[in-house]
Every structure is written in structure tokens, then in C-alpha cells.
Amino acid sequence: MARYVANRLAQAIMLLVIVSAIGFAILHLAPGGPLSQFAASAQMTQEDLDRVTRQLGLDRPLPIQYLDWFGRMLRGDWGRSYRDGEAVLSVISSHLGATLELMATATIIAVLLGCWIGVLGALRRYSLFDTLATVGAMIALSIPTFWFGLVTIYVFSVKLGWLPAGNRQTVGDGSFLDLLHHLIAPALVLALVETAMWGRFMRSSMLEVINQDYIRTARAKGMPEWRILTVHALRNALLPMITVAGLQFPTLLGGALVAETVFTWPGMGRLFLDSIGYRDYPVVMGILMFSAIMVLIGSLLADILYAVVDPRIRVG
């Protein structure tokens, strides 16, 4: 087990190095590179630019610059926002809570609903319910999230007036009920795609499990059907879902960005788009790297957790 974890950890670190190299390359792709902020000012003379270049160490060879940048990233120095000079990491962390709240709520909805639909679909394969669920999942995966958000706003906010059309809270309010009221629509919109994915994976995982020999054995020895389902089938079918959670993470993050934009939710995704609008490259790159690292850690945790619960992985 320790060996498996060490192995997987080494892989993740190597991946982190490549990910950071890609991030660094994109940063230098920016028009004018990291200097653009200074070059835009009319008062800057060529001498000034040269001085800033030297001060920021941009005259050094690229590999040295990369190592320096990578080292500073590891120490938590991610640069400062062009907008207000705040440290990038503290800008990100002040927006992270809202995003995590949205993602967690959507995930809970998606896991419960998706697993329920998937299990029922697998048990009644090719029934009307299964067919509708399969077709519905495919359509859910094809609807642009932002458009589904617009439709939700139109129906539930504009027409029915049941839900607020955006934001995290009413100005001046902010009680638990108010927060919950604002959370419903964006969380459901974000959960749509997730539910479809979980449903599809759960269905195929369950189908694989209920055709196994040990299920037939359990049935043959006269175990009651509900016990076969809950104790033998469901528990085994849920195992691969740990991997799905890891695989789904990038999609979930991307979906959160879109949902946050439509519902003006003050999270990391909105911050990312605003920063792009302001050409605030340090924050843009910071969030890009931050999201990639979150994905990396997510898949690492999923793999380790899977090895903990399923010994076949760590031995094989």
C-alpha cells in the first residue's frame, strides 16, 4: 500500500512539473509577456522598460526564469493582481468559498440523484424508465449549461418569481434561508450535467456487478433480494464511482465557471472571467494553475482512496 501511494505521489509530482511548465509557457505567450502591464503606459521610456526587465529578472534565460517562478509558486508567492496589488493567492482564496459551496451542493444532488437513476435503470434494463433516463442523460450532456441557466432564470425568476435571478444573497440580508434560496437555481443547473454523468457510470457499473457470479451465489443460497442489492451489488458497484468523482472534477470546475457567470455568483469562475476582462494576467494564470492543481490533487486522492477500499488495485 505504502509503495502504491509513493508511486502515485511521484507520478503526481512529475505531472505537476509538466503542468507548471505549460502554465509558464502560456504566461509568456501573453502579448508583450509579463512586461505588457508596464509597456502599456505612455510614460515608460525604453530605459525604464530595460530597468524593469532587469528588476523582474526577465533578462535571464527562460529555464532559470521558470525555475525561479516554480520555486516561488511552491512557496506560495503567486504574484500580485494588476488591479489592486493584492496577492494572487489571497484573491483566489477569498472567492474560493462561494465556488466550493456551489460545487459541493451540486455534487451532493448529482451523486444522490444520479446513483438512484443509474441503479434503477440497471435493475430494470430497457424498461421505459431506463430508456427515458438514458435519452434524458444524453440530452442533459448536450445542453449548453449557460443556456439551461438562462431558461431556468426565465421560468423560475422572470415568469414564476419563485427564485432570485442571481447573486449569492439579497443585499442587506444574508440569513441562512436567504443564502439557501439563492443557492437552489445555480446548484441545480450545475448538477444537471453531473447527474447525467453519474447516472450513466452508475448504470454501467451496476450492470457489470449484477452479472457477477457472487450475485448468483447469493441468490442461489436464498438471500432476500433487497439484501443482495444493498449488501452485495450496491456496495461493489459504488467502488468505481470513486474514480468517476476524480474524473468528473475538471468538468465540475468548468461547469461552475459557467453557472457562476450566468447567476452572477461571486466565486472563482466569475473572478477568472472578470480578470480576463481586465487583462489581469497574474490572477488569470493563478486561477488556471490553481484549478489544474485542484484537479491533480483530486485525481490523486481518488486513486489512493480507491486503493484503500479495493485491495485488487494496490496488489495488481
Place this chain on the structure above:
Amino acid sequence: MTSAALTTVQLAPGQAAWRRFRRHRLALAGAVIILLLILGSAFGPYLLPFDDTYIDIMKRFAPPFSGAHILGTDELGRDVLARLMMGARVSLSIGFVAMVIAMAVGIAVGAFAGFYGGAVGAVLMRLVDAMLCFPTIFLLLALAALIEPGFVTTTVLIAATAWMWVARVVEAQVRSLREREFAVAALAFGSSNLRIMFRELVPNAVAPIVVAATLNVAKAILLESYLSYLGYGIQPPAASLGNMLNNAQIYLTSAPWLAIAPGVAITLAVTSFNFLGDGLRDALDPRMNIP
């Protein structure tokens, strides 16, 4: 095997695939809708009296079915149906072209990595893994923010964030096919590595490649709509299905029809390609069992 299976007439692989595909009614429907969308966006604009950029400020916000404006007009009095057709033309083109680029890159990377394996394969596939760590929309937006937006850049960017899955599929296929007799025979025959890769191995992986290509079009259309909706894809006055929705949010309360038509069109196109890909997967290779 049951006796029914034993009595079936042996069909040619192509015939059998066509039979399986025909049974997949949703995939057939998808193919028909795709055909209609292509025909509509190719020839539709010539049938309408309005140009997609023709501005008539006196007729702004005309609701659907007002006179000759079947789907109404937008905030500048432009005909929504005309814009929808031109927008679909742009979005479908981006979908296809981005797919071709992504497939070319993905197949090349996958074939090299799968064929050579070892250090070359490891480096290439780790690059693929690293690229997949970035959530697609974040990567797409960060890149789009650095580059002048337009048809070409939008297409290239979408392809740049979509080739990795293809590379993974092709790598796995080539890696397993490399050991098969026909590949070994080609090697013994003195064929060059490139020839073995692209004339022997890749053609034998055509089933998963075709499926990946179809699903890739769906993904590219969806990504174009996200990018253009957020304002970093196709720029007005040119229409795309995504950027038509960009303004629709502002007028959601007063002119909801502006949001309905493009959204339905995107969903229809993406769903069709997804169903087609699903059907092709069942038809071409019944053993492939990816959910």
C-alpha cells in the same frame, strides 16, 4: 451461444454494422437532423429575403411570426432566422474543422506514443495527462484572452483543447495492435515504421477513431457556444449560435425569443452528434463498452 445465433447468416462486417446502426433509431434521427442542419445552414440564407446583418431599427424586437420575420428580430432589428442560419453555418464549420485538426494531432501523437512506447510514449502521454489537468473552459478562456478572437483562432483553440482524448484512444489501440501478427508481418516485410503506423495500425483502429471524431464535433460545437457566449469567440456582427446568446441574457425579460432559438439549435446539433456517435459505437464495435 444459443441456437438462434448459430443459424444466423454470416454477414460481411460492413453489412452487419449497418444493420446494427439501423436498429439504433436515435442515431438515425441524429444523422437526419445533422443533414437537415447542414442543408439549412448552407442553402437557407439564400431563401430568406433578409440578410443576417441587415439592420432595421424601426422593426427591433419584433416577436416571432410578425410578418416575414418567422423567428422575430433582435435588438437591432436583424432577422433572427437569418442570423440563426448563418450562425449555424459558422458553428457547424468550427465544429467540423476543429474536429479535423484535433483528430490529426491526436492520431499523430497517439500513434507515435503507442508505437514507440518507452521514453517517447511516456513523455507524450504525460503531456496528454498534464493538458487534461486543466479544466477545458479555463484553458480555453485563458488562451483566448491572449489571442485576437476570430474564426481561425477560435477553431484552433478548440482543437488545441480537444485532441488529448483522441490521443489517449489511439495510443491504447496502437499499443495493443502493434503486437498483432499483421503488424509483425509488416515489420518482417521491411515496411518503414511510419508506414506500419499509418497504413497498418491506424486504419485498424478506425472504429474508435470514427466514434471519437463524431463525439468531438459535438464537443467542439458546445465549446464554441461557451466561448462565444462569454464574448471570446466569434465577434459580432458575425453570428454564431453562441454569440447570439451573448446579448440574449440582457433582453431575457423583454425578448425571451432571442434566447430560445439559438439554444434549441445548439442542443439539437450537439445531441444529434452525440446520439450518432453512440450509434456508431454500437454498430462498429459491439465490444467497445464505454458508458
